[in-house]
Amino acid sequence: MNKTIDIMTLNPEQQQALVCMFFAMLPNTDKRYKKRKEYWEILQRRFNKKINTYKNAKDTFDFYFSGNDRVGWSDDRALSRRGKEFQEVFDKYGECEVDIVEKAVDEIIKLYSYDDISFISMKCGFPDTVHAMLNGEKEITIDGVYTLQEELVNEKIVFVTLGGDRGKKEVNWEPGFYGIAHIVKPPYDFGYNGDKKYFKFDIYMDCTFAKTYKREEFLGYRDAFDATYIGPELSRDPSQAISSLDDTKAVAVVRAIIDKQPELKDKMHEIFDDNFMNRVLGAVRVLIPSVAEYGESTEDIFKTYKSEQDAVQENEFIEPVFNTKLETEFEKNRIVFGAPGTGKSYKLKEDSEKLLKVNPKNLERVTFHPDYTYSQFVGTYKPVSEASGDIRYKFVPGPFMRVYVEALRSGRTDSPQPHLLLVEEINRAKVAAVFGDVFQLLDRDKNGVSEYEIQTTEDIRNYLAIELGGAPNKYEKLQLPNNMFIWATMNSADQGVYPMDTAFKRRWHFQYIGIDNSDDKVEHYIIPVGLGDSKKYVYWNELRKSINEILTDECKINEDKILGPYFLSKELLENAVNTTDSENSFIKAFESKLIMYLFEDVMRMKPQMIFKGHANKSGKMIFSEICRAFEEDGEMIFDINLPEAKSNNTEE
Template sequence: MKLDFKSLAFGYSLRNGNSTPAWETSLGQGKGYKLKEDNSINELVKGMIYKAVPSKSVSFKKGKGGAFVSGEDENSSLVIAAVFDQVYINEQQIYGGKFILLISKDDSKSHSGRLKLKYGPDNKYVCNGDVLQNQMFIDLVKKQMGMSSDACWFVSDISILEQDKLVLKTTIINPNSSEEYEDSQAHHQAWDIAESSDSIDESLKKEELDASIESWYKTGINETISRNRIFFGAPGTGKSFTLNKERKELLDDGADRNYERVTFHPDYSYANFVGTYKPVPTKGEDGKDSITYEYVPGPFMRVYVNALKSGKTVNPKPYLLIIEEINRANVAAVFGDVFQLLDRDNDYISDYAISTTNDMRSYLAQELNVDENLVETIKIPDNMFIWATMNSADQGVFPMDTAFKRRWEFSYIGIDDALEEMSDEIKGNKHTLGTGSNARYVKWNDLRSAINDVLSSESYNINEDKLLGPYFISKSILESKDNAEFIKVFKNKVLMYLFDDAAKQKRKTFFEKCKDEVKGVRYSDLCNQFDTKGVFIFPEEVSKRFTEKPTTEEAAEANEE
């Protein structure tokens, strides 16, 4: 449907005359203002019926500079309102763009009853608390088409395809700045020439699309926050806790949605992480189970696509990929060529692009609604964050080379950093270890600190990353008053870790009080003696710190639990 001249236009002025767009076009003229016999209008009306929304959910301005009226107001003269979520500027879809079309009936004395198609920037739609306005779409067009805020462009035709696709035939006069004309005649003549010559040639379209792709990479989000980051420290120091806390601060209102978490393990691969072409079960045309092949994205590619989609919007959001235990897999093999993307420039965009495979390219083009040639190479956008945790003290982990490490910012979580977050209830919670004359009251944090002090002394010289963090035992156990459960967990987690890992090389010395002259130190004997000896299975430097004894009744009660 042809629009009235300059009724949907931007970025121009007249030295002599009025340059304010009308933001509407009449659908019928002549006696009775009946609809024109025009196939484009028929398709327009059918599409608006198909995409109709309740009148009460829309509002708009009546006439130039008029006051806002609600669609449910009897004075609004609204006939129908529709919201389209598949909108195209010529052949390019505006991802995330939504456009509101209205048909109202003129109630002026001179044109009473005339139907008008209204598409002004002030058209507003509210649904479930979300506010949508055509001005938001206009801003999005400029962003995705690579135009400046005062660019000169206009829409000359509106059509609806398949009842749900809105196409705006657009001519861009000047993508970089506004234009000024002497008068309406000169204005009309210049734009007629531009439209008839289809001023946007293929090379310009490609330049604009290329610029659009680059604009998705640079959103300006949280410029001071590290993009590639690894949280590391001893077991139980709260690495995941700290990461999750900062995740909520980063993502804010998207904290529960805009991220994905993956845990690396020795068999994890590039195909798992990035994606691969693989068989997928489906239903055939006959309804029977069948197998097809398609590109299945991994967590990296899923977060990457969501970040790019968000970058195409007026209000982009940060997206976060969380990798737990990053060094438990062979990172060189898992990241593959994505490793190259981790180098970021001053704008936090990948310094170097990588080429996409055919199947990856096809997937990206489909997800982003762009031509495949625009995703022949990719970069990580500035709104994509990759954070990971690692424990360098774990046995059997894969080493990281220097080239991989230098692409990350390492955030060390100290052995006692999490104490600030630990409640007074946990810190003060007492447990009874040992029986009879060996029974002692013990607070978890005091025992942990005593063990750490001995392990890090010159006698043992154990690295800090092998010591015990405040949450080596889970928070739920530390909060519990169940003495028997605490003893069980202490044996199964703490004693096993000390025996098999932290004190492994000097277990005969560390557990000397449990050593048998013939058998040496066995884990089963260690657990059995812990039940009766409690803290006295440890070196004297540990046990001497615990002098508070429970009464006979309290000790008996604790052992009965």
């Protein structure tokens, strides 16, 4: 007969079964019987099972203990039907003395009463909630919940998984582990849907991953098994959308993510405390997939696995060439900047034709905007529609990664060619966020190769292996070759621009385009001013310079906000006086582009200083009235009176 029960030899299911069997051994009159709900609540918090589940298990055991004065389930096969763990516990400990079982049960309850269940695991399947996350929203309201109320406290960390029925058309995302959040508003709005048990709580998304990670991607991490909703499932998931997650499983899950996305290590340090991260970065149990012949030792299996991996890694791999010996007069990282209309884009167009004269197709152009992101620039996992109509996730490269791959591919040839990534309006996006760790690569040595390398993500490694050959582990580091050029334009006059920090700017060669650098190329252009009988023709360059003199001398406006020669496009200037229709179109373009720019951007606070001719006539300082005055008085709205020019656009 057992004198003691070693609870550490029991798995969690057997431990729970032993607790239920203990209460079945007691009659209702035993004061220890009253502890059952308290003990079941502790198990409920740990294993996310309903108390009624434990009650039913106890009732099943009742049938086998006649001394408890309860009938229980009148079926001698009910125990085996409930689960093999129940039958095993009864067979082994059913005849033990109650006091011995009680001692073991108290140890189990003590074990699970410790506060080592620090986290929440949650599965989201409502389309509105998931789409809010996928759209980048940070604060998310979670509803449809009725359990773990006491655990949902402020600052509690939540592991977020995307679920949903893939058979429904509104479920257009890939299910899997998606990110980590923390609670910012504990349970509230109880009974919001008419059922008083349901409530809401709010989370803040601290970190989202480059892709959603499926259960099978955690197969190599033994302790991640049964991490609810995340890892491989050995026992059935709870029916509720949230569950507790113990520290050991959480450690394995976070380690798996960092192994797959090393760039998230610093972010995880921000989210979790030092003790937790020390465990994450310490020794974690991993499983190695392999095939074993009968009788092979573990050592033999590992040797076979290693040799197979080495063979795969060497397969069709050609070492990247970063120093291609390419010689050129142009800078590798270059930003051309100046006032609106100075010809920044035109300058880069001319230079790109010289740089890429062998193959003009080695150019990719992108325009930054305030919502532009790192994932758009470098690449990320996205849902992609296949020919069959099915939606699946795959890594979609951004312009940076596409040019990078082509540059490396060209660098392997006998005649490497330059490849150019041209960024228009670079400072209209938050460049530090868009470039991310890529900005570290912009430090180039004397040969034009990145001085420093950065760690790649697993997704990028796989992408580079597919595009360039070899195994993914051959691409653990990223480095710019000297045949990859990154040029950009910048207009500091725009209201929607973002400042660049010094660390970012020092990695570029800046070239300033002066306000009159292309002055000689627009001297012959003639434009109409005014409509109808008041229409006259003047030289565009004379009007531009006259307006600029007012802006700089009288209004004290900086050069980056005054008018460049091509503030109005070359096409617009060339067609300004061709026909009556084109002249009328030019007048409208002049109003919507130039007058609007001066009124809304440059002289927003004191428009009367630039439209002083209109102001002197006691005209209203509103945009519509200024435009009407221009159609009647032409350039006189600026208090400028230019001589009449020839009414054609031929060069004198």
